[in-house]
Amino acid sequence: GNSVTQMEGPVTLSEEAFLTINCTYTATGYPSLFWYVQYPGEGLQLLLKATKADDKGSNKGFEATYRKETTSFHLEKGSVQVSDSAVYFCALNPDTGRRALTFGSGTRLQVQP
Amino acid sequence: SQTIHQWPATLVQPVGSPLSLECTVEGTSNPNLYWYRQAAGRGLQLLFYSVGIGQISSEVPQNLSASRPQDRQFILSSKKLLLSDSGFYLCAWKRRGRNEQYFGPGTRLTVT
Numbered sequence: 232g233n234s235v236t237q238m239e240g241p242v243t244l245s246e247e248a249f250l251t252i253n254c255t256y257t258a259t260g261y262p263s264l265f266w267y268v269q270y271p272g273e274g275l276q277l278l279l280k281a282t283k284a285d286d287k288g289s290n291k292g293f294e295a296t297y298r299k300e301t302t303s304f305h306l307e308k309g310s311v312q313v314s315d316s317a318v319y320f321c322a323l324n325p326d327t328g329r330r331a332l333t334f335g336s337g338t339r340l341q342v343q344p
Numbered sequence: 345s346q347t348i349h350q351w352p353a354t355l356v357q358p359v360g361s362p363l364s365l366e367c368t369v370e371g372t373s374n375p376n377l378y379w380y381r382q383a384a385g386r387g388l389q390l391l392f393y394s395v396g397i398g399q400i401s402s403e404v405p406q407n408l409s410a411s412r413p414q415d416r417q418f419i420l421s422s423k424k425l426l427l428s429d430s431g432f433y434l435c436a437w438k439r440r441g442r443n444e445q446y447f448g449p450g451t452r453l454t455v456t
Contacts, residue, residue: 263443274350274434274447275388282443320387324443331378331403331436332445336387 233258235321237335244311244342252306252338254295254321262323264288264297264304265332269318278306278319311342346371350435350448357455363408363422365451367435370416375437377418378445379410382432394418430455 238253256264263282267275279288284299293308304321321335347370357363369375379391390403392410400410407426411419418435432452436445 265444267447272450272452274450275436277444277446280444324445331380331390331393332388334388 233262233323233325233333235323235333235335237319237321237338240318240337240339242338242340244340246313246342246344247310248342250306250308250311250315250340252319252321252340254304254306254335256302256304256321256323258302258323258325258333260325261299262325264295265322265324266293266295266304266306267320267322267334269320269337271317275320311340313342313344316340316342346437346446348435348437348446348448350433350451352451353449354452355454357425357453359427359455360424363420363425363429363453365420365433365435365453367418367420367448368416369437372416372437372439374415375439377412378436378438379418379420380434380436382434382450384431388434391420425455427455429453 234257236255265280266278268278269275279290281288281297286297288295295304295306318337318339320337322332324332349368376395378393380388382388394400394412409421432450434450435448438445
């Protein structure tokens, strides 16, 4: 079956530090990959996506590259801000059909000023 | 543009009471709709999804049910709540032929 594994948190960084949140997946075929962000008390927001191998998704300074050879989709940001403090979820969808997303367990990021 | 609404935003209910949570989507037609539950400090669990009016698929057997009476309306119900039903309930929609899902603001349910 499909699965997503994320690094456990919390990840605590100082403002302007470099961020990496690891995500690896198991899936058949060529899934689409996503990062979602959840701020306290809110729903999930789509942060970025990639639909095929070697695609790079980017948004708001965050980036992730679809690496099929290592089945990974690590999230990176060069300089985090306090406002980036949130829970980040990696997810995959195996196709465009009815099936729902498979989510990782989430990684909490805490950025200190 | 598309928007998704959920209500109520928060709810406190006693054990054994009924439940009705509503989700509506604006600005699109014939979406796929989903209900997820997020327990405290944990990831998301898919509960139900729907590809059309009256079409409901259940992913996890439990005392919850879902209905889709209109194209852009998705309702989550229970006849008798359990303590274990407490959590953050998220509705999501997806456009046909696309992979990404978009989430509503969620309903926080506390069963006492």
